Amino acid sequence: MFLVSEEARQRFAAHAEPGNVAKIMSAPCVILVAYDLDFPDHMAQLRPDAPGATGWWPTEEGRSYDGLRNSALQGGYLMLAARALGLDIGPIGGFDREAVDRDFFPSGRIKSNFIICLGTGTTEKLHPRQPRLSFDEVARIL
Numbered sequence: 001m002f003l004v005s006e007e008a009r010q011r012f013a014a015h016a017e018p019g020n021v022a023k024i025m026s027a028p029c030v031i032l033v034a035y036d037l038d039f040p041d042h043m044a045q046l047r048p049d050a051p052g053a054t055g056w057w058p059t060e061e062g063r064s065y066d067g068l069r070n071s072a073l074q075g076g077y078l079m080l081a082a083r084a085l086g087l088d089i090g091p092i093g094g095f096d097r098e099a100v101d102r103d104f105f106p107s108g109r110i111k112s113n114f115i116i117c118l119g120t121g122t123t124e125k126l127h128p129r130q131p132r133l134s135f136d137e138v139a140r141i142l
């Protein structure tokens, strides 16, 4: 969901942590990345090669797990695409997901994951890249 109007961003900001409100209100576009728990209903269109695909997720738990994982990946690719176009992005997870879902997705079948503030950052406000764990700290080669 693309929150472009000031009204839409204000509505979202009401559910955000206080430290995130100014970031949301100053971004020309806030992308709410979410996932549809009924995504298997689209499998006939997405996987015409696999006629049984609609039945691959028999449990709500399985739909929820794969929905969360795949929406995170899609959001990540979206951030890469935005940066490739020269835009700046700010991913934000600091908001009340349940309140956002009640407000923006009242059907109860679509769940929010995170938002991406999209725009053009200013060098005074962009903070330096944070440290990373080293390869040896997080990886094993077997």
Ligand SMILES: Cc1cc2nc3c(=O)[nH]c(=O)nc-3n(C[C@H](O)[C@H](O)[C@H](O)COP(=O)(O)O)c2cc1C
Residues within 6 Å of the ligand: 019, 020, 090, 091, 092, 093, 094, 095, 114, 127, 128, 129, 130, 131
């Ligand atoms: C999933 C996720 C959630 C985040 N949530 C917030 C947030 O709520 N508020 C915020 O100011 N920054 C948040 N950040 C961090 C910023 O967007 C950060 O600037 C960005 O990840 C760049 O990080 P770096 O400095 O480590 O390169 C979040 C980052 C990620 C990946």
